[in-house]
Amino acid sequence: MKPIPLVVLALGLILGGDVLAWVIQTDGGAVDVRDVRWTGSDGARMSGLLYVPDSATPTDPAPGILAVHGYINSRETQDGFAIEFARRGAVVLALDQSGHGYSDPPAFRGGFGGAEGLAYLRSLDVVDTDNIGLEGHSMGGWAVLVAAAGAPDDYRSIVIQGSSTGTSGAPDATDDWPRNLSVVFSKYDEFSGFMWGEPIPGDVPRGEKLMAAFGTTEPVVPGRVYGSIAEGTARVFHQPPVTHPADHFSRTAIGHAVDWFQQTLTGMAPLPHSNQRWFWKEFGNLLGAIGMILLLFPTGTLLLRSAWFRDIAGTPEPTAGARGAAWWGAAVAFMALPALTLFPFKTIGGRVSASAWFPQAITSQIMVWAVLVGAISAVLFGIWHATSGRKTGGSLETYGLTSSGRVSLRLIGKSLVLAILILIPAYAALTLSAAVFTVDFRFWVFAIKPMGALHGRIALSYVLPFIAFCLVYATVLFGQLRRDASTTTEMLTSVVLSAGGFVALIVVQYTPLFLGGTLMIPAESLWSIIAFQFVPMMSIVALVNVHFQRATGRVYVGAFVSGMLVTWIVVASQATHYSG
Secondary structure (H helix, E strand, O other): OOHHHHHHHHHHHHHHHHHHHHHHHOOOOOEEEEEEEEEOOOOOEEEEEEEEEOOOOOOOOEEEEEEEOOOOOOHHHHHHHHHHHHHOOOEEEEEEOOOOOOOOOOOOOOHHHHHHHHHHHHOOOOEEEEEEEEEEEOHHHHHHHHHHHHOOOOOOEEEEEOOOOOOOOOOOOOOOOOOOEEEEOOOEOOOHHHHHOOOOHHHHHHOHHHHHHOOOOOOOOOOOOEOOOOOOOOEEEEOOOOEOHHHHHOHHHHHHHHHHHHHHOOOOOOOOOOOOOHHHHHHHHHHHHHHHHHHHHHHHHHHHOOOOOOOOOOOOOOOOOOOHHHHHHHHHHHHHHHHHOHHHHHHHHOOOOOOOOOOOHHHHHHHHHHHHHHHHHHHHHHHHHHHOHHHHOOOOOOOOOOEOOEOOHHHHHHHHHHHHHHHHHHHHHHHHHHHHHOOOEEEOOEEEOOOOHHHHHHHHHHHHHHHHHHHHHHHHHHHOOOOOOOHHHHHHHHHHHHHHHHHHHHHHHHHHHHOOOOOOOHHHHHHHHHHHHHHHHHHHHHHHHHHHHHHHOOOHHHHHHHHHHHHHHHHHHOOOOOOO
C-alpha cells in the first residue's frame, strides 16, 4: 500500500479505536471519566482515573468503589471493573499504586497507596461515604486490605481478585475483619502457593489458610455466602476458570465483583452482572495500538523521500546469509536463545539494585537479559561469519552495517535522527488520545502509555542498552537469517523467529498448570506472566526491522526505532522502585 493511504488507514484505526473506547468507558456519555491527581498525606503525588456517573451529585451522592491494579500494571488495567461498576451507578477511583503509572515512586510506599486512594475517594462530595466498596487485583488486593485495616469504619465491603489476606503487609483475616469479604481466586492462578499456601490452585478451597479466613474447618464451597452481610461478617469465594492476569480480562471474574457490590452496597443499579460491555473498550484500545504501530511505516517512507534523508534510502545487497540446514540451525538458535535465557538472565539482573541510574527493578532485569542475549548473539554471529559467512560472500556491506564499503558516522547519525522523527507522530497520536479521550493503547497485559516527565528521564538510562540489543538483533536477522523473499514472507518469518521462542516457553510453562498441576517452573510465576508481553513486543520489533531494512538496505534505522520504542513501552509500563 502506498504511504498516504496507509497514513489514512493508521489514523482511522487510531481515531476509530479512540471513539469506541470512549463511548464504552463513558457508557455513551453518561459517565464522566477524569484523569485526576492529588497530593497524599506524605506529600507524594498520586494519580487515578475517576469515573463519575451523571446520577452522582452532591445532593444525591452515589456509592464509591476504589479499584486497584496489581504489580507492574497501572490504573487502566482495572478498566473492566471500573466500567461495569460505573455503569451501575458507582463513583469509581481506579488508582495508580505508589510508584506505578503516574503516582510518585517508590513502589510499595505507604501501603501501596491504597489508604491514599480511599481517603481521596471519601473526600468527593458525589460519594456516599457510608457506602464504599474496595476492590483490588493481586498486589492491589493487599493495597485495599491495608486501607481497610487503617480505616476499618470507612468501607462496607471488599473484593480481592487473585490476592490474599496475611501476605506482604496485608493483615490476616479474622471472624469479623475484613468486612464482607469476597475472594475471587482463579482455577489456574499462578500464585496460589504464595497467596494461599496451596501449590495447586484447585486446592485453595481446601487449604487451611482460606478455611481460616472463612471461619470454617470444612473446605470452602464456591459461591456459598458464609456469615451475614448485615453484620459485616459475610464471606464468599469464587474460582473462575482463568489465570491470574486473566482475572481483569474475564467476564466471569468481573461479574463476581459486580454481583458482590450489588449485594453489599446500596444504590447500585440492578443491571445483571452478566450484562457487560467493557471488552469493547479493550477492542478499541487494540485498534489504537495497531494504528499507532502501523503509522511508523508510512511515516518512515515519506521521510525517506525528503531531500535530507534521501541518501539513507536504498535496497539491500543480495543476501549472503545461511542456507539449507545451516539456516535452520541458526533460526532455531535465534528463536530459542532469548526464551531459554529469560529466567536465568533476569535473575542475574535482579542483582542490580534500584538506583538513580536504574530506578526500575523489572526494567533493569529486562535490560540485563537484553545485554547478555545481545552479547551471546554477537559472538555466535561472529563465529558463523568466520567459519561460513565470509566464504559465501558475507561482509559488513551485506550485513547492512556499511555503506559503499565503509562505516559512515554521518549516515548513522542521520539514521538516528530519522528514527526519532518516525516515532514523533506515533507518540503524538498516543498523547492526543490520552488528552482528548482519556485512553491509551493496550490489550490485556500489553500496554503502550504516554510517558510522564519522570519516565522520560528514566528512559535515558535504559535506551542505550536496548538500542545495542536491537542493533545486534537486526544484524543477525538481516545478515544471517534474511532470505530472498517477498516483504510479506520476510515479515512473517521474522515474527515467528522473534516471538516463537516465547510462545513455546509459555506453552511449556502453562501446560502442566492447565492439566491440574502447577507451572512447569512454579518459582517463575511473575516472569511467566511477563513473558506474554514479549510476544507482541518482539513481533513489533521484527516488523519494524524488516520494513526499514528493506527501505534503507541497512540495519540502523530499524534498530534505532525498535530500541527507542522498546524503551518507551517498557519504562512507561513498569513500576519505579527508587525515588532519589
